[in-house]
Amino acid sequence: MGRRDIDESDFRSRPSKRGSRPRTKQRPEHSDAVTGLVTGVDRGRYTLLVKDPDDDATGTSDGRIVTAMKARELTRTRVVVGDQVDVVGDVSGGEGSLARIVRIQERTSTLRRTADDTDPYERIVVANADQLVIVTALAQPEPRTGMIDRCVVAAYDAGMSVLLCLTKADLASPDELRALYEPLGVEVVVTRRAPTGRADGGAGGDAGQAVGGLVLAPESVEEVRGRLRGLVSVLVGHSGVGKSTLINALVPQAKRAVGVVNDVTGRGRHTSTSAVALPLPVAVAEDEPSDAFDGWVIDTPGVRSFGLAHVEVAHLLNAFEDLDEVAQECPRGCTHLADAPDCALDDWIERSPDDERAARAARLSSFRRLLSSRTGSDA
Numbered sequence: 001m002g003r004r005d006i007d008e009s010d011f012r013s014r015p016s017k018r019g020s021r022p023r024t025k026q027r028p029e030h031s032d033a034v035t036g037l038v039t040g041v042d043r044g045r046y047t048l049l050v051k052d053p054d055d056d057a058t059g060t061s062d063g064r065i066v067t068a069m070k071a072r073e074l075t076r077t078r079v080v081v082g083d084q085v086d087v088v089g090d091v092s093g094g095e096g097s098l099a100r101i102v103r104i105q106e107r108t109s110t111l112r113r114t115a116d117d118t119d120p121y122e123r124i125v126v127a128n129a130d131q132l133v134i135v136t137a138l139a140q141p142e143p144r145t146g147m148i149d150r151c152v153v154a155a156y157d158a159g160m161s162v163l164l165c166l167t168k169a170d171l172a173s174p175d176e177l178r179a180l181y182e183p184l185g186v187e188v189v190v191t192r193r194a195p196t197g198r199a200d201g202g203a204g205g206d207a208g209q210a211v212g213g214l215v216l217a218p219e220s221v222e223e224v225r226g227r228l229r230g231l232v233s234v235l236v237g238h239s240g241v242g243k244s245t246l247i248n249a250l251v252p253q254a255k256r257a258v259g260v261v262n263d264v265t266g267r268g269r270h271t272s273t274s275a276v277a278l279p280l281p282v283a284v285a286e287d288e289p290s291d292a293f294d295g296w297v298i299d300t301p302g303v304r305s306f307g308l309a310h311v312e313v314a315h316l317l318n319a320f321e322d323l324d325e326v327a328q329e330c331p332r333g334c335t336h337l338a339d340a341p342d343c344a345l346d347d348w349i350e351r352s353p354d355d356e357r358a359a360r361a362a363r364l365s366s367f368r369r370l371l372s373s374r375t376g377s378d379a
């Protein structure tokens with residue numbers, strides 16, 4: 001367990017006036033700890049979904065909501081949505097109960113951002129997510145490829161895959177954006193408003209219906225659901241792109257009571273700026289009520305951009321196996337950009353078989369666009 005292996009007894013037995021961390025020794029661990037998934041963070045209070053060990057692990061929303069705080073030894077450690085944590089104390093989840101987080105389990109991925117490219121201060125946005133869903137409107141507001149590129153870079157750097165969700169396809173065609181992103185291995189999915197979708201809805205009960213909002217074409221919502229199933233997905237998007245409409249369609253308000261609402265602090269869409277994890281219902285049919293869920297949708301109301309100062313080219317290249325291999329032949333310190341002298345990636349196009357040339361060129365130019373987005377601005 002390495003450096004995480006510091007527990008409360010450690011801290012108390014060796015208080016350090018200078019604030020340096022006590023050295024880890026063999027100490028009794030919290031053998032009574034249970035594991036919880038962090039689904040929300042609000043002013044020092046963490047909402048956890050705790051499952052009993054003998055529950056089957058495969059996705060019903062059984063389990064209880066536990067509110068917790070960090071144990072003292074974790075004061076300087078960031079616990080984020082998506083973290084798997086060990087908790088002790090009152091883990092009953094009863095009203096007014098407060099448990100203690102004593103350990104963070106090793107993360108499989110960390111989605112980071114730098115506040116600004118000139119400011120190296122790094123934040124972890126979400127832990128253990130599989131996929132970044134970039135929600136972009138095809139119109140109103142106009143798509144901004146700079147923003148999309150930066151999200152793609154942040155995701156690949158984090159070891160996550162990317163789903164580009166293009167909304168408002170009723171207003172404009174997705175073809176151009178598809179052509180820009182599919183060469184990068186980015187999956188694309190498209191949503192649109194239902195042909196009769198009106199703000200006041202129809203008979204009600206449609207899968208695509210958002211409470212008090214516009215109705216999305218149900219089949220487009222279900223296509224998105226299919227891409228999210230079984231995964232932990234983080235949704236990002238600029239204001240007005242239709243992210244809330246989509247999330248409401250995927251996870252109707254009624255379903256949200258399960259797993260996330262924290263009665264101690266409450267959570268308002270307009271007050272919370274931190275991420276929140278919502279269990280993704282397997283199906284939302286009203287006549288077949290079920291708590292079954294399969295996957296998590298993490299909304300990130302506070303994330304409007306990704307500063308990328310922390311991203312290294314070499315690390316980004318890892319996400320592109322073919323290019324990475326070719327780039328081994330590059331001169332030392334090659335930037336791999338279009339103006340880089342003797343960049344082996346140019347060669348790779350040159351010696352490409354005719355029937356692959358166009359695809360390679362598209363991939364390389366998309367990749368170079370990503371590279372330069374590291375230093376660009378997304379304004």
Ligand SMILES: Nc1nc2c(ncn2[C@@H]2O[C@H](COP(=O)(O)OP(=O)(O)OP(=O)(O)O)[C@@H](O)[C@H]2O)c(=O)[nH]1
Binds near residue numbers: 238246
């Ligand atoms: N034409 C059309 N409009 C849509 C679609 N999806 C959402 N909208 C509208 O776009 C506007 C913005 O949608 P929201 O879901 O509030 O957007 P958001 O991304 O959550 O933005 P914030 O609430 O500002 O964070 C609303 O007026 C929606 O009704 C769509 O597929 N087609």
Ligand SMILES: [Zn+2]
Binds near residue numbers: 330334342
């Ligand atoms: Zn190069």
